[in-house]
Amino acid sequence: MAPYARTLGVRFTALSAEGVDAELDFAPELSTVGGGLHGGALMGLADVASAVCAALNGPAGAVPATTTSTTHFLRPVREGAAYAKARVLRVGRDTAVVECDIEDDRRQLCTRVTQTVSIRVPRD
Numbered sequence: 001m002a003p004y005a006r007t008l009g010v011r012f013t014a015l016s017a018e019g020v021d022a023e024l025d026f027a028p029e030l031s032t033v034g035g036g037l038h039g040g041a042l043m044g045l046a047d048v049a050s051a052v053c054a055a056l057n058g059p060a061g062a063v064p065a066t067t068t069s070t071t072h073f074l075r076p077v078r079e080g081a082a083y084a085k086a087r088v089l090r091v092g093r094d095t096a097v098v099e100c101d102i103e104d105d106r107r108q109l110c111t112r113v114t115q116t117v118s119i120r121v122p123r124d
């Protein structure tokens, strides 16, 4: 797991090439002025899930590196946890395009993120 993911408090609940599920508990320290989870925390959760999903669809030893990210914050996550589901839309030779939806405790769609992730094997 990336050190950032551990620091943020992300938990993985499903890990396969078909999809990666991950969770982040609501915490006041991760919230913004309106009381919901900060956008950076939600984007961090989505990126962690999407990057792992991309890597699982890449060649053996591929290291993910996000190159573009588009986020729609549709409603705030104010309590409980944020539940991320990352799914690959397309895998190419060097990149994967991944969509990640984040829901709240009531299973309402709160955030949708689409990312392009490089999945290259490091040169040595």
Ligand SMILES: CC(C)(COP(=O)(O)OP(=O)(O)OC[C@H]1O[C@@H](n2cnc3c(N)ncnc32)[C@H](O)[C@@H]1OP(=O)(O)O)[C@@H](O)C(=O)NCCC(=O)NCCSC(=O)Cc1ccccc1
Residues within 6 Å of the ligand: 032, 036, 037, 038, 039, 040, 043, 073, 074, 075, 076, 077
């Ligand atoms: C309020 C609005 C922006 C627009 O809403 P509309 O399109 O007009 O739609 P609608 O009116 O139907 O409301 C839908 C839902 O919105 C909520 N809600 C609405 N009004 C209020 C209100 N007065 N007060 C409180 N909540 C209100 C409510 O849940 C409602 O659902 P409900 O009616 O209860 O079923 C909404 O889309 C939203 O809150 N999005 C999430 C924004 C968010 O969390 N951003 C991340 C944090 S920012 C950040 O960290 C920056 C950053 C970013 C990136 C990196 C670094 C930093």
